[in-house]
Amino acid sequence: MSEEMIIGVLRDAITTGIKAAAPILIVAIVIGLAVSIFQATTQIQEQTLTFVPKLIGVALMGLVTSKFIMHTVVTFTERIFAMIANIMK
Template sequence: MSEDMIIGILKDAISTGIKVSAPILIVSIVIGLVISIFQATTQIQEQTLTFVPKLIAIALVGLITAKFMNQTIVSFTERIFEIIASISK
């Protein structure tokens, strides 16, 4: 196993992790920002106000993007198995 192969695998793993987590993280950040602006303008300083909308939004995004996430992770896993099979030959 060469150094270039290891770097390629790590690069692929990081990009796969970013692709899979990005939709949920982006929605969570946007919802948090909108609620923070709402709290600042109305001066409602309830700490638990951000929890329920974020939880609902993350659940919806998870349901909507589940197929994409599954395909991305399965594709990555297949590539890793192909690499393992080629090394053992």
């Protein structure tokens, strides 16, 4: 196993992780920002006001993008297993 192959696998793993996590993280950030702006303008400092909308948004985004996330992770896993099979030959 060469250094280029290891670096390629690591780069692919990081890219796959970012692609799989990005939709959910973006929704959490956007909802958190919106709730923070709402709290700053209304002076309401309720902790559940920040938690519940994020929980609902992340859960809905997880349901909507679950097929994409699963496809991304399975494709990466198949590539890794194909590399392992080629190394074993």
